[in-house]
Amino acid sequence: MLNPELKLNSEFFSPKAKRKSSRDGFGEGLVLAGELNKNVVALCADVTESIRMNLFKDRFPERFIEMGIAEQNMAGVASGLAATGKIPVMGTYAVFSPGRNWEQIRTAICYNQQKVIIVGSHAGLNVGPDGATHQALEDLALTRVLPHLAVIVPADAFEARKAILKALDYPTSVYIRLAREKSPILTTEETSFEIGKSQVFWLPSVIASEPKAFSRERSVAGGNLITIFACGYLVFEALEAAQELEKEGIDITVINNSAIKPLDKELILAWAKKSRTIITLEEHQIAGGMGSTIAEFLSENYPIPIHFMGINDTFGESGEAEELIQKYGLGKEAIKQTVKKIIKTL
C-alpha cells in the first residue's frame, strides 16, 4: 500500500494520471528560486528550452548567462560567480555536465568549495530516440565520488521543483539528475522532500498495520521479503510492480532512494533489517551507481544479498523511452519477474 504518511498522489496508477517530466518541475522550481533569492543566477550551454531554463531566462534575463556549447567553461564561470556571492545554477544534458566538464567540477567547484547547483538533464535511457550518445548512464558514478557535492535524483516533477529550492540552502554544491521523459506525478505539494533523505513510498500490508511489532524473523515468516530501492524515472515502474504483486499476494517495499549522497543510512539500515533481499533499480550503469552506494554501506553494516537492476556494462540505443526500459529489463514486468525469482530461492 502507498505510504499514507507521505501524502502521495493516489491517482497516479490511473492511466489518465497527469504526467510531467522532472525537467519541467525543475524549470518551474528555478523561477521560484529566482524569486526567493536575488543572488540566483542561471547558466546554460545551448539547450535552454530543452531543459526548461527558458522560464528563468524570460523572467530574469539579466541573471541568465548563455554559455554557448562550452560546458567546461560553464563550470569555471559558475565557480567564479559563486566567488562573488552568487548562487549559480548551471544546467545542460548530463552527458556533457558532469560528462565533459568533470575535472572543472572537481577542481573549480568541489575542491575550491564554491557552491554551485549542477543540473544534469536527459539522464538515463528515457532520453529515447536520440540514442546512446545522449543517454547519460554514468553521471551518478562521476558525481558521487566528489567531496563537497551532494547528489540527488528526484522521482517526479514535484520532487525536482522541491530539489532546486532545497539546494539553495544546502551547505555544499548539489548535483540534481533529471529525466527528459514525462512520468506520472507520484507526489503532491504536501509531500516532504529533503536532500539526504529517502522515503518509503510503498509499504507491505503487514508492516503498515503493525509497524512496532516487526522483526527480521517476522518479516521472513510474514510480510516483507524484498525491499526495492529505486530512483528517478523508475520509481513509478517499481510502484506499479508492487501494486500488481500485492494483488498476487506478494508484499514488497519500495523506497524512493532519491538521496544518493549523502545516503539516508538510517532508513537503508532499518529496511535492510526488515528484508531478506534488496533489489536496487536505476537507469544507470550498475558499476558505481545508486546500487553500489547501498552495497558499499550495507556490506559493512548489515551484509544482505542485493540484486542489482541497472545497465550492465553496455550503452543504450534509439527507441521510445518505454521500449528501452523494457528492452533493458528495468520495467514493471522485469521487476515482477525478478521478485518472483528471488522469492523462490528464499
Next chain:
Amino acid sequence: MKTKKIDNLKKLEQVSQEIREEIIKMLLEAKSGHCAGPLGAVEQYVALYFGGILKYDAQNPDWPERDRVVVSNGHYAPLLYAVLAQAGYFKKEELRTLRKLNSRLQGHPHRLSLPGIETSSGPVGEGLAQAVGMAIGLKMDGIKSQVYCLMGDGEHDCGNTWEAVMLAGKHQLDNLTVIIDRNNIQIDGFTEKVMPLEPLKEKYEAFNWKVLEVDGHNLEELIRALNKTKSIFVKPVAIIAHTIPGKGVNFMEWEYEWHGKVPNSQEAEEALKQLRTLKGKIELE
C-alpha cells in the same frame, strides 16, 4: 586604496630579486616543483602587487572591494607565495614549509588553506573561466573591482581557455585584465613546437580583446601597461608579457627542462650567487 606601493623603480627591482632568491630557497627545501616559469614571471607579480596597481588589504583578505587575482597556472605557486608573504599576508618563515605535510603552502595553491588566494588552481586552462565568472558577478552587483588573471602561454593549448576568451569578448568585460607570461616553454618543449600559439596577439584581437605587448622584465613598461588597461573601456585586455624562462640564473634561462625541475644544493648555491648580483648589473644597497 589599500595598496602596498613602492614608488622607487630600483627598489621594485630589488624586491624582484629578493623574490627570485626566495623561490630558489623554497624549491631547494621542497625538493620538487617548478623553477623556470616562476623565475621568469616575477616582474608581473611585483608590478601588480607593489607597483600601485592592485587594490588589496593583506590584513583583511576578504575586503569586498579588493581587486581579484586569479592565478590560472597554479604551478607558479612558489612565486605567488613569495609575493603574498612580501605583501604581508603571512610570515616569510612559512615559505620554507612549501609542499610539506600539514603546510598551508600546498604544491598548487588552495583557496581554503592560505589567505590571499582567490581560487584553487593547478590544472591549467581553467583559471580564465573563473576570472570571467568573477568579472560578470562583480559587474552584476556594480562593484568596481578589477579582475586580474595571471596565465601561462602553454595553457592556450586548452580549449577551455578559448571558451573563456570568447565569453569575455561577448560580455565586453572591461573589468578583466589578463597577463600572459609568454616565456615560450612548456613541459614537452618550446610552445611553437609542442603546439604553435602564434599569432597570439591577433588571436585575442579576433575575439574582441584589446592586446598590449610588453617586455615582461621591464617593470616600468609593465606598470605603464597595467595602468593603461584601467582606461580601456568596452573590452577585456590581455597583456602579453614576453619573458625569459628561468630569468636571472644563466643555466636555467631558456632551458625548458627547468620547467618542472628544482635545483640541487650546488645548483641552488650558484643560482643564489647569480641572483644576488644579477651578474653584476644591480648593486645591493
